[in-house]
Amino acid sequence: MPKKVDRARRREEILAAAVRVFARRGYAAARIDDVAREAGIAKGSVYLYFDGRESLLHAAFEDVAARSAELLREAAEGDGTAAERLAALVRGAVTELSADRDLARVLLDIWAAGRDADSPVDMAAAYRDYRAAVAALLEQARAEQARAEGVSAEGAARAVVTPDAHAAVVVGALEGCLLQWLFDPAVDPAALAEPLVRLLVPGAGAGAGAGAGSGSGGDGPRPR
Amino acid sequence: MPKKVDRARRREEILAAAVRVFARRGYAAARIDDVAREAGIAKGSVYLYFDGRESLLHAAFEDVAARSAELLREAAEGDGTAAERLAALVRGAVTELSADRDLARVLLDIWAAGRDADSPVDMAAAYRDYRAAVAALLEQARAEQARAEGVSAEGAARAVVTPDAHAAVVVGALEGCLLQWLFDPAVDPAALAEPLVRLLVPGAGAGAGAGAGSGSGGDGPRPR
Amino acid sequence: MPKKVDRARRREEILAAAVRVFARRGYAAARIDDVAREAGIAKGSVYLYFDGRESLLHAAFEDVAARSAELLREAAEGDGTAAERLAALVRGAVTELSADRDLARVLLDIWAAGRDADSPVDMAAAYRDYRAAVAALLEQARAEQARAEGVSAEGAARAVVTPDAHAAVVVGALEGCLLQWLFDPAVDPAALAEPLVRLLVPGAGAGAGAGAGSGSGGDGPRPR
Amino acid sequence: MPKKVDRARRREEILAAAVRVFARRGYAAARIDDVAREAGIAKGSVYLYFDGRESLLHAAFEDVAARSAELLREAAEGDGTAAERLAALVRGAVTELSADRDLARVLLDIWAAGRDADSPVDMAAAYRDYRAAVAALLEQARAEQARAEGVSAEGAARAVVTPDAHAAVVVGALEGCLLQWLFDPAVDPAALAEPLVRLLVPGAGAGAGAGAGSGSGGDGPRPR
DNA sequence: AATGAATGAGCGTTCATTCAT
DNA sequence: TATGAATGAACGCTCATTCAT
Numbered sequence: 001m002p003k004k005v006d007r008a009r010r011r012e013e014i015l016a017a018a019v020r021v022f023a024r025r026g027y028a029a030a031r032i033d034d035v036a037r038e039a040g041i042a043k044g045s046v047y048l049y050f051d052g053r054e055s056l057l058h059a060a061f062e063d064v065a066a067r068s069a070e071l072l073r074e075a076a077e078g079d080g081t082a083a084e085r086l087a088a089l090v091r092g093a094v095t096e097l098s099a100d101r102d103l104a105r106v107l108l109d110i111w112a113a114g115r116d117a118d119s120p121v122d123m124a125a126a127y128r129d130y131r132a133a134v135a136a137l138l139e140q141a142r143a144e145q146a147r148a149e150g151v152s153a154e155g156a157a158r159a160v161v162t163p164d165a166h167a168a169v170v171v172g173a174l175e176g177c178l179l180q181w182l183f184d185p186a187v188d189p190a191a192l193a194e195p196l197v198r199l200l201v202p203g204a205g206a207g208a209g210a211g212a213g214s215g216s217g218g219d220g221p222r223p224r
Numbered sequence: 225m226p227k228k229v230d231r232a233r234r235r236e237e238i239l240a241a242a243v244r245v246f247a248r249r250g251y252a253a254a255r256i257d258d259v260a261r262e263a264g265i266a267k268g269s270v271y272l273y274f275d276g277r278e279s280l281l282h283a284a285f286e287d288v289a290a291r292s293a294e295l296l297r298e299a300a301e302g303d304g305t306a307a308e309r310l311a312a313l314v315r316g317a318v319t320e321l322s323a324d325r326d327l328a329r330v331l332l333d334i335w336a337a338g339r340d341a342d343s344p345v346d347m348a349a350a351y352r353d354y355r356a357a358v359a360a361l362l363e364q365a366r367a368e369q370a371r372a373e374g375v376s377a378e379g380a381a382r383a384v385v386t387p388d389a390h391a392a393v394v395v396g397a398l399e400g401c402l403l404q405w406l407f408d409p410a411v412d413p414a415a416l417a418e419p420l421v422r423l424l425v426p427g428a429g430a431g432a433g434a435g436a437g438s439g440s441g442g443d444g445p446r447p448r
Numbered sequence: 449m450p451k452k453v454d455r456a457r458r459r460e461e462i463l464a465a466a467v468r469v470f471a472r473r474g475y476a477a478a479r480i481d482d483v484a485r486e487a488g489i490a491k492g493s494v495y496l497y498f499d500g501r502e503s504l505l506h507a508a509f510e511d512v513a514a515r516s517a518e519l520l521r522e523a524a525e526g527d528g529t530a531a532e533r534l535a536a537l538v539r540g541a542v543t544e545l546s547a548d549r550d551l552a553r554v555l556l557d558i559w560a561a562g563r564d565a566d567s568p569v570d571m572a573a574a575y576r577d578y579r580a581a582v583a584a585l586l587e588q589a590r591a592e593q594a595r596a597e598g599v600s601a602e603g604a605a606r607a608v609v610t611p612d613a614h615a616a617v618v619v620g621a622l623e624g625c626l627l628q629w630l631f632d633p634a635v636d637p638a639a640l641a642e643p644l645v646r647l648l649v650p651g652a653g654a655g656a657g658a659g660a661g662s663g664s665g666g667d668g669p670r671p672r
Numbered sequence: 673m674p675k676k677v678d679r680a681r682r683r684e685e686i687l688a689a690a691v692r693v694f695a696r697r698g699y700a701a702a703r704i705d706d707v708a709r710e711a712g713i714a715k716g717s718v719y720l721y722f723d724g725r726e727s728l729l730h731a732a733f734e735d736v737a738a739r740s741a742e743l744l745r746e747a748a749e750g751d752g753t754a755a756e757r758l759a760a761l762v763r764g765a766v767t768e769l770s771a772d773r774d775l776a777r778v779l780l781d782i783w784a785a786g787r788d789a790d791s792p793v794d795m796a797a798a799y800r801d802y803r804a805a806v807a808a809l810l811e812q813a814r815a816e817q818a819r820a821e822g823v824s825a826e827g828a829a830r831a832v833v834t835p836d837a838h839a840a841v842v843v844g845a846l847e848g849c850l851l852q853w854l855f856d857p858a859v860d861p862a863a864l865a866e867p868l869v870r871l872l873v874p875g876a877g878a879g880a881g882a883g884a885g886s887g888s889g890g891d892g893p894r895p896r
Numbered sequence: 897a898a899t900g901a902a903t904g905a906g907c908g909t910t911c912a913t914t915c916a917t
Numbered sequence: 918t919a920t921g922a923a924t925g926a927a928c929g930c931t932c933a934t935t936c937a938t
Contacts, residue, residue: 172399
């Protein structure tokens with residue numbers, strides 16, 4: 001008659017406690033004892049569910065990564081045009097990341113820790129996947145636009161910014177906006193979602209240079 | 225005052241050594257002893273030039289901040305249109321940050337450490353300044369465009385994305401692209417400079433939504 | 449009383465498991481969990497049969513001590529001359545100790561732990577008894593020899609090495625040979641039994657000083 | 673102008689303190705803090721001279737091993753007959769080991785710890801060397817005897833106990849007598865030196881089987 | 897009786913900082 | 918100014934033991 005503890009639930013409780021502590025003190029200053037106290041258990045018990053301190057950070061990363069992966073999957077499989085799905089992805093990412101400020105804060109520590117090649121956290125792969133998904137959507141979006149508007153537009157757009165570079169900018173902007181919010185709560189992520197979409201999702205609205213060609217008549221965007 | 229010069233130079237040598245060590249091992253794993261060895265001095269001597277371990281990180285941040293401030297000053301005082309100056313700022317920021325990978329890596333640690341309100345590093349202020357400068361340039365750029373193209377364009381663009389939000393996206397994209405490069409050297413910052421400019425600097429080229437207004441005729445960018 | 453039997457059997461199973469674990473990892477590195485797993489029970493159950501970790505080591509010692517005591521009893525009560533019984537004791541001790549290498553290995557830990565005066569293991573008494581038994585046999589053997597060969601020999605031998613000292617050497621040699629076997633399996637205890645007997649049991653064959661009798665003519669060392 | 677501390681001397685002081693603590697409490701129960709306090713320094717300072725706790729034990733072993741090696745060297749290179757040198761070796765070993773009871777006690781812990789194959793202490797090799805040296809002396813001693821007394825004696829002796837086995841018994845007896853002294857201070861090692869020599873060094877006096885030659889007449893055991 | 901989750905005291909080790917030289 | 922030996926507080930982790938089930 002073994003005691004029945006829901007290992008998975010207990011693990012999640014501890015992880016949530018760890019995220020709160022990491023967010024409050026920073027990973028570097030977070031003590032296992034703090035995590036245990038926050039979780040309402042004894043220090044040693046943490047080790048029944050996690051391999052060690054670093055393992056907690058890693059688990060937090062996997063949480064974030066799993067959410068990201070879910071968003072990417074939805075964007076890839078979802079309905080609507082590619083532009084719509086990309087816009088939804090951007091909006092979703094902002095919503096997701098800004099939903100749990102503690103977790104977002106911990107992301108900074110994950111970034112700092114994950115920079116090492118020997119880190120269990122493969123940030124390079126995570127962002128590579130992210131970029132690849134966004135780039136694919138961008139290409140589809142361009143194709144859609146080209147179909148709707150004519151070949152010249154497609155050619156012109158493609159000449160300007162490659163999908164890969166564009167994707168890097170999109171992903172970067174997302175993370176960069178998150179970063180500013182973390183440093184300064186006055187930066188409202190919700191208020192940045194739409195600007196991100198409009199500025200970076202093709203066909204979603206006025207881009208930065210949109211005005212350039214707007215009133216001018218037939219002249220499309222000019223390279224350089 | 226040769227002594228003063230020597231002292232300043234020695235301080236810089238130590239800071240440079242610290243940045244190398246921080247970049248190599250990460251701030252968390254960097255030992256004062258490592259820094260001293262890298263600088264070719266004794267451990268205790270570090271304390272003759274810096275208050276302590278954290279002080280080294282702070283000094284590294286001030287280095288980065290000073291370079292940023294210089295760029296912002298140039299952008300504010302420089303010649304050319306606001307759009308040109310903004311483009312130059314973006315290009316300069318990319319160049320600057322990617323010039324010293326070690327320093328850029330340390331930025332991750334600075335971010336992680338500077339997240340706390342009690343940190344000596346005021347990241348919030350640094351990015352606030354950054355955004356303000358970019359927002360000012362954006363507004364100027366829009367004014368320039370409006371002057372060149374007519375009132376309707378200005379109004380339309382302004383309605384879509386506020387300069388502050390736009391600035392946050394610009395700054396975020398810069399930092400976010402840097403981030404990706406740090407995780408994955410295959411991401412080439414130099415190759416991202418131009419895309420950043422084209423996508424985010426008004427009047428610099430085809431924006432994401434550029435195609436929207438391209439072939440469509442006289443109708444400017446449509447909201448939503 | 450089936451319960452009693454079961455309980456004793458279970459206790460022995462656990463002890464055997466403990467001996468295997470101690471032998472494998474060393475007592476210092478042996479975990480109660482290891483013992484439990486080896487015994488196929490839960491960790492907490494060990495405490496139903498033993499007071500604690502140290503108690504397991506103590507029980508292992510008692511096992512060894514009991515076997516020794518049995519050998520000593522047989523030697524004291526057995527048939528044959530004292531020399532024969534002493535030789536049998538030596539051979540039996542070698543056989544006994546080398547029969548269970550795991551247990552012999554644990555002896556090292558018992559020695560290390562039993563060195564303290566406050567240890568529950570009274571090594572001093574154990575070896576005192578051992579020496580006393582061997583010394584008694586040695587004296588008897590000498591008396592037998594004296595009876596068979598004449599007074600002068602007895603007196604000479606006694607003058608050289610006291611029975612107590614001789615016994616200490618015999619016991620020491622036994623333990624010392626065991627020790628070497630434990631460190632180096634290439635040392636074959638079985639091959640050392642006869643040398644031990646011949647070198648240290650009076651009347652059992654050529655001693656180290658065999659040369660003493662060498663000039664005596666044709667009579668070489670006689671087996672048995 | 674670096675502080676001048678005699679590193680080697682300080683290291684020895686700490687090691688001596690460690691040996692005292694190990695002897696008092698046993699290695700298993702000895703705390704680094706105890707060692708530091710015994711040495712009159714701070715806990716952390718121990719690590720300036722030793723890699724860790726285990727390193728202290730290892731260093732203690734090397735001390736013992738070095739003394740043994742010195743004895744073996746003297747025995748191999750010394751003057752006198754092989755029998756004399758072997759006797760001197762035995763006496764020297766007893767003297768050496770019994771000179772520092774603390775160190776001898778620690779030997780028990782070294783034995784217990786060195787039993788593992790992955791231990792930094794190679795007990796097997798240490799005892800192999802010891803046996804080899806003793807075996808060589810034994811063979812020489814037999815040759816000397818044979819030369820002095822005739823071929824038949826040599827053949828007879830050799831037939832009985834091989835030099836290797838004899839050496840194992842000699843080494844074992846030494847260690848085994850030490851062991852008994854450690855458990856029971858009433859066992860006087862000094863009093864066992866001569867018995868060891870007489871019983872186990874050929875030609876050194878009456879061996880166990882001395883009686884074998886007793887029938888030869890009035891010649892009792894001859895010293896030396 | 898048996899379990900195994902929980903506990904928490906305890907220890908090895910690290911390393912930022914100090915300070916006598 | 919420079920050194921580097923010394924310090925000792927701090928912390929991650931272990932694991933023997935307990936006890937509710």
